[in-house]
Amino acid sequence: MHYVPLLGILVVVAGFALRLNPMLVVTASAFVTGLLAGMGPVEVIKTFGKAFNDNRIIAIVWIVLPVIGMLERYGLQQRARAVILGFRRATAGRLLVLYLLYRQFTAAIGLHSTAGHPQTVRPLVAPMALAAAEKQHGALDEDTEEEVKAMAAATDNVGLFFGEDIFFAIGSIVLIQATLATYRIELTPLQLAVWAIPTAIAAFLIHGLRLLLLDRRLGAKR
Structure with missing residues (x-):
């Protein structure tokens, strides 16, 4: 039973093989892995939120990039x-x-x-x-x-x-x-x-x- 959550890797393999959106594939894989590990849907979402909050500094770069793109567009x-x-x-x-x-x-x-x-x-x-x-x-x-x-x-x-x-x-x-x-x-x-x-x-x-x-x-x- 300890290996069951690893089935989420199959979601990644299948998603990439079908050329689906990588972000959606990884998110779906994480969700499936959490459910197979015995977590409820709400608990999985809470885990996502905690991970994002703990690593929110990493997301700052995604705020900078659109600004840089707009500045480059205007010379x-x-x-x-x-x-x-x-x-x-x-x-x-x-x-x-x-x-x-x-x-x-x-x-x-x-x-x-x-x-x-x-x-x-x-x-x-x-x-x-x-x-x-x-x-x-x-x-x-x-x-x-x-x-x-x-x-x-x-x-x-x-x-x-x-x-x-x-x-x-x-x-x-x-x-x-x-x-x-x-x-x-x-x-x-x-x-x-x-x-x-x-x-x-x-x-x-x-x-x-x-x-x-x-x-x-x-x-x-x-």
Whole structure:
């Protein structure tokens, strides 16, 4: 009887095989699993509600996306490009170095959601980097454009990944602390955060150098 609730997996398989709406399929599977586990319909719905409430912070991104889409429809990327074109000495590498510094600093003080791929890189940072590159080096071919976009996305990743560990009240610090504790190495979250600072500085210097070398590569392709 303990394996009966696993029949809900068949609902997922059948739903995907029939190419039904994935959200409806997963919801139906969860509902079936709950009923087979002996839960009543009301209890299943209450469980859904509790899970959504406990993880409501994850749903915030779905509120941001329509706003970003509307802003792009009304010319957000074009305005971002126009702003960069007004700066005479702006280059793709220098712009991304500044963004890397901003991303690391805000992540280090716990402001992880102030930037990111959907809300910052795609609508703002990548178009501005492309505009700076085109201003300095002329029209770019498709491969070069994709390289600049990739570096913009990588800059966000590096800044967040190596900056957030400086903020001691974050899940990754707790995970590191718990892992070290299994080897009888007792460290406080603050100690771990302090020792993340040299790594963050090294990441900034290494990736910053990569960004400056990007400018040199773009110049060589001109």
